[in-house]
Amino acid sequence: MTDLPPGPAELVAAVPGLARYLRPATLLHPYAAQPAPGASGIGGPARWPGGEPWSHCTARHPEEDDRIPHPDPELRAVPTALVPLARIRAEDAPHLPWPEGTDLLQVLWCPNDHDDIQGERYYYGPAVELHWQRAAELAPATPPPPRHSEEEYLPQPCALRPEQLLDLPDRDELPEELARAVAEFTRRQGLEYERDRGRADGWKLGGWPSWHLTDLVPIDCGRCGERMNHLLTVESGDDPDLSVGRHGELHVFVCPVDVAHPVGLDLQ
Template identity: 45%
Template sequence: MTGPTVTAVELLHALPALAPYARTATLLRPSAGSPGPYESSVGGPPLWPVDEPWPRCRQPHLVYVREKLTDAEREAWQGIARNRRQRRRHDGAHVLTAEEAATQSRIMDGGSLDLIAWERVRLVPRPVPGDGLPMVPVLQLHARDAPALRRPPGTDLLQLLWCPQDHAEPEGQPRYWGPVVELRHRASAETGTTAAGPPVPGGAKEVYLPAPCRLEPVEALDLPEQDELPEELYESVEQWAAGRGTDYNRVLGCLPGWKAGGWPSWHLTDFTPLDCRCGARMRLLLTLDSGGDPGLNVGRYGELRVFSCPEDPDHPMRLNIQ
């Protein structure tokens, strides 16, 4: 692998005003393998206390539901189409009246229509039967592999598990649609292994089941994107990068891929500050990426980011997909 010809270190040297924004990120670099429970991994078997129950998701899952339109709905829909055709013949107008648009959106009810079967297709939350769906291990990170990452005192092992299904704004996660995530901070020396290994849930979404990967972590300086920097400073940064024939974003700052710590990119939405309930601005803890050897697909081939509270790692984390 060849590194970039210019580095964030050179940029910091040229623009010392950036120094307060520099963070050490650990790029995790997963590649296909058969990791054991004592290694850091993506999709590998986690170290697990023998007497600790495996986490299960009991939150509603989003499933596609098809509903037959009522005769009245079907007639209303066909009536609108008829009226539109007449108007088009008459004066070439294609627009729907406000009333027709309202009727259509009431019939679609947040979904889409299958006009061959005359069915409405919607994603709706459905309760999970029984005692929930077992979560799957997604990431296990030993402190020795990401020493720059802040951890609760006395712990040296961070685990991320998720429910491999879609959820709409699960508990504590406003404006988030995706897998429900759980974190575990542990002391590895006090953690045994599960005898049987984690159960594989039935009915999981394939794109949320990571293929087992080993990690090849490297540390890198990471810098924030435009909206998290003072305007003048960002202009100097862009000029510096352009003068060296490189991009700033995703090359020198907001480094892409699986990482621990560092800065998040806000390429889909504009910068959306996430504040903890204690008032502190939350910080990027982990970034999980789509594609590559783990073979995940979050959002539309995006990144799932986990933010934690810098004041107290026990405060609830927040999730965001870009």
């Protein structure tokens, strides 16, 4: 029988200072299946307010620039329809910062790479929009096909098996003294906190992001400057059959002051 690495509860019991870093999270566990009508899911059918136009991306797409000759790059930007990435019901992730009166989060993205949507901070990947909505006000919708898309950004439909849990951060998120205490505890068990930690991996809502590629890169709101919170991890591979970054993870962050502020994005 193999000994399992300590989970969040064991780590907090051994190092009580970790308790204030616990965050609720939901692992989505996607599997290949058409989501049931009204259920949380990845890809698949969309719902939208009746009479409202579908959301489009108007940013510049570098891949299109090579095919659309024009001396002014700004005039090369042609709107393309966003693609449904995920639909989340409030009951499956009650810990998210739901605006009053909303019970459905739709995550849409532009299935093209972008290099000019994060200001001075480097990013090269899909543009993401969040739509916090009320399910009763939506109707089945057929989004228009995107004008251009990268195949690895078109999700295969998946149903979800939501699992709610508590999450702890990577070591880089902790004060040095606390990080040393956790490292000492895990070292006594022949483990390393960087590898055997309390942070859950996979498609995830809430909790903490992974910093396995770049180490900690604080994500601040471009509108108000507040440190942003992790909202969603999109993982490459498995049944949605997506690939972000170099077959890595895309992290989506939201502002704690106002979720309507533009999202923060990071690839790991």
